[in-house]
Amino acid sequence: MSTITRHEPSAIYSLVVEANGFVFTAGIVASRLDADVKGQTEQILAEIDRLLVLCGTDRSRIVTANLYLADIRTREAVNEAWKPWTGGKDLPARTAIEAKLADPRMLVEIGVVAAK
Amino acid sequence: MSTITRHEPSAIYSLVVEANGFVFTAGIVASRLDADVKGQTEQILAEIDRLLVLCGTDRSRIVTANLYLADIRTREAVNEAWKPWTGGKDLPARTAIEAKLADPRMLVEIGVVAAK
Amino acid sequence: MSTITRHEPSAIYSLVVEANGFVFTAGIVASRLDADVKGQTEQILAEIDRLLVLCGTDRSRIVTANLYLADIRTREAVNEAWKPWTGGKDLPARTAIEAKLADPRMLVEIGVVAAK
Numbered sequence: 001m002s003t004i005t006r007h008e009p010s011a012i013y014s015l016v017v018e019a020n021g022f023v024f025t026a027g028i029v030a031s032r033l034d035a036d037v038k039g040q041t042e043q044i045l046a047e048i049d050r051l052l053v054l055c056g057t058d059r060s061r062i063v064t065a066n067l068y069l070a071d072i073r074t075r076e077a078v079n080e081a082w083k084p085w086t087g088g089k090d091l092p093a094r095t096a097i098e099a100k101l102a103d104p105r106m107l108v109e110i111g112v113v114a115a116k
Numbered sequence: 117m118s119t120i121t122r123h124e125p126s127a128i129y130s131l132v133v134e135a136n137g138f139v140f141t142a143g144i145v146a147s148r149l150d151a152d153v154k155g156q157t158e159q160i161l162a163e164i165d166r167l168l169v170l171c172g173t174d175r176s177r178i179v180t181a182n183l184y185l186a187d188i189r190t191r192e193a194v195n196e197a198w199k200p201w202t203g204g205k206d207l208p209a210r211t212a213i214e215a216k217l218a219d220p221r222m223l224v225e226i227g228v229v230a231a232k
Numbered sequence: 233m234s235t236i237t238r239h240e241p242s243a244i245y246s247l248v249v250e251a252n253g254f255v256f257t258a259g260i261v262a263s264r265l266d267a268d269v270k271g272q273t274e275q276i277l278a279e280i281d282r283l284l285v286l287c288g289t290d291r292s293r294i295v296t297a298n299l300y301l302a303d304i305r306t307r308e309a310v311n312e313a314w315k316p317w318t319g320g321k322d323l324p325a326r327t328a329i330e331a332k333l334a335d336p337r338m339l340v341e342i343g344v345v346a347a348k
Contacts, residue, residue, distance in 0.1 A: 013210035017179045019231040020137045021252045024180040027211030063249045064256040094245035095259030095343050098332035100214035111211045115251040129326035133295045135347040136253045140296040143327030216330035
């Protein structure tokens with residue numbers, strides 16, 4: 001069997017899991033939910049940075065990203081945080097859909113898969 | 117080319133597929149749709165157990181799980197089935213969002229990726 | 233570090249990314265949005281064909297597919313395009329949920345993971 005490494009488990013799920021050369025983050029939401037969509041996205045992307053580095057990889061090695069927006073019309077505000085974060089290079093495949101999230105104050109949730 | 121193994125195909129999709137050391141389940145729904153959210157979740161998790169074992173892996177090796185809830189406010193009822201199933205260990209990364217499912221009686225749908 | 237190959241980046245994301253023996257497409261939508269659900273699905277599946285071949289794989293090697301439908305009740309119309317495309321063989325695991333998409337004219341969005 002291959003080795004699986006799990007990081008920062010809560011009672012319900014792990015924040016990030018490593019297996020077979022890939023890193024899977026949980027769907028990450030902002031911790032300060034009074035922020036607007038762009039601000040929440042910035043918080044999420046900073047947390048994703050932290051989780052990827054914890055696993056020995058980084059944002060330049062994300063292969064796919066799933067974005068869930070409480071209101072799909074805020075897509076441009078999400079991209080205002082996304083674009084400078086990616087710097088327009090090493091861009092992952094991406095899916096962005098509207099979905100109601102666990103708390104009505106959560107405006108965006110992002111999960112990624114990265115290669116090690 | 118690597119080997120791909122597909123199990124239990126319907127006319128539309130396979131219930132679980134193995135490739136490159138990973139196992140991908142379809143989005144699994146309950147078969148007895150008269151059950152409540154917790155009961156449907158228990159049915160789904162039992163079916164996921166069956167599919168993983170079929171592929172030579174098991175629930176302790178799930179790396180990521182996607183949960184789709186017909187009503188996100190039932191998240192705690194889903195977790196009442198999820199928590200004893202995981203036993204609080206070997207926890208996968210997880211994303212849970214609200215989504216309308218194929219049949220209005222379907223209250224939850226879960227798909228997982230496991231490592232072999 | 234493993235090699236990651238990214239194809240056809242826009243300003244925001246890559247249309248398809250290769251890593252560790254897998255190929256990840258972005259969530260693909262139709263380019264001609266005046267088409268009906270079946271027609272949009274056919275466009276999307278043709279685009280997925282193109283992206284997979286670009287990566288040295290093909291539709292017979294898809295391991296999992298995520299379908300997002302603007303109206304879940306159009307699932308049968310999506311399947312009218314899906315079934316002849318798959319030919320009922322080499323069927324991936326699949327998840328299909330309802331989700332509001334980026335443009336109200338978008339009726340369906342599909343992302344897949346294939347093995348090389």
